[in-house]
Amino acid sequence: MLRAVLVCLVFVLSSCEKKQGGGEAVGSGSAVVDEYEHEQARFDAERRPDKVIEALAIRPGSRVADVGAGSGLLTVHLARAVAPNGKVVATDVDGTVLGLLAQRLKAAKLDGVVETRVVGADTPGLEPASYDAILLAEVDHYFTDPAAWLREASKALKPGGRIVISNRIYHRAQTMASAKKAGLELLSESTPVTTHFIAVFVVPQPSEPKK
Numbered sequence: 001m002l003r004a005v006l007v008c009l010v011f012v013l014s015s016c017e018k019k020q021g022g023g024e025a026v027g028s029g030s031a032v033v034d035e036y037e038h039e040q041a042r043f044d045a046e047r048r049p050d051k052v053i054e055a056l057a058i059r060p061g062s063r064v065a066d067v068g069a070g071s072g073l074l075t076v077h078l079a080r081a082v083a084p085n086g087k088v089v090a091t092d093v094d095g096t097v098l099g100l101l102a103q104r105l106k107a108a109k110l111d112g113v114v115e116t117r118v119v120g121a122d123t124p125g126l127e128p129a130s131y132d133a134i135l136l137a138e139v140d141h142y143f144t145d146p147a148a149w150l151r152e153a154s155k156a157l158k159p160g161g162r163i164v165i166s167n168r169i170y171h172r173a174q175t176m177a178s179a180k181k182a183g184l185e186l187l188s189e190s191t192p193v194t195t196h197f198i199a200v201f202v203v204p205q206p207s208e209p210k211k
């Protein structure tokens with residue numbers, strides 16, 4: 001968080017410099033990019049976002065929600081996966097972190113692919129039957145009633161869409177219990193890093209009536 005605030009500060013200072021001098025503040029601008037790249041490289045090594053993208057099964061043109069997106073370290077990967085004609089809807093209860101996310105996506109020239117939404121703590125804030133996938137990374141443990149939240153969010157999936165939950169291993173039992181209570185079916189699960197699990201859920205389809 002402290003690093004994110006520092007990045008933000010450098011970004012703001014670099015904008016001021018541009019306004020005062022009238023020219024391009026190349027040095028400070030590249031410092032911001034370096035800072036983003038450094039933070040991203042560390043995050044990617046710790047969390048393996050490539051495995052999250054694989055679990056989401058998204059591709060160019062997909063529409064995906066990144067719930068509790070924070071400052072956007074995963075969002076940037078989602079945006080790259082669905083670009084150029086797909087969409088990432090990045091939600092968070094905290095408008096300040098979504099501001100940082102918007103700056104990160106702009107620096108990566110992916111801002112056109114992402115829409116940010118401030119949501120209430122108990123509301124997914126996603127339109128019905130519209131998403132190929134919904135990602136919850138390190139966020140489901142914050143919900144007051146995770147099963148109710150997941151049930152509501154399921155309505156936002158297109159037929160065959162998936163809900164992918166990734167969190168620290170010690171939240172796994174609660175995640176699994178909530179998903180089961182919400183009526184979701186576990187499709188697959190992996191542990192690409194020792195600290196986190198990735199679980200893929202789908203809404204069971206009603207079986208065909210026998211003729």
Ligand SMILES: C[S@@+](CC[C@H](N)C(=O)[O-])C[C@H]1O[C@@H](n2cnc3c(N)ncnc32)[C@H](O)[C@@H]1O
Binds near residue numbers: 137
């Ligand atoms: C630990 S961060 C995870 C950020 C990012 N998803 C990741 O995996 O790196 C949790 C984020 O979830 C947000 N959050 C907490 N409760 C939420 C809720 N009920 N709905 C949406 N976002 C929430 C927090 O503001 C924070 O930005």
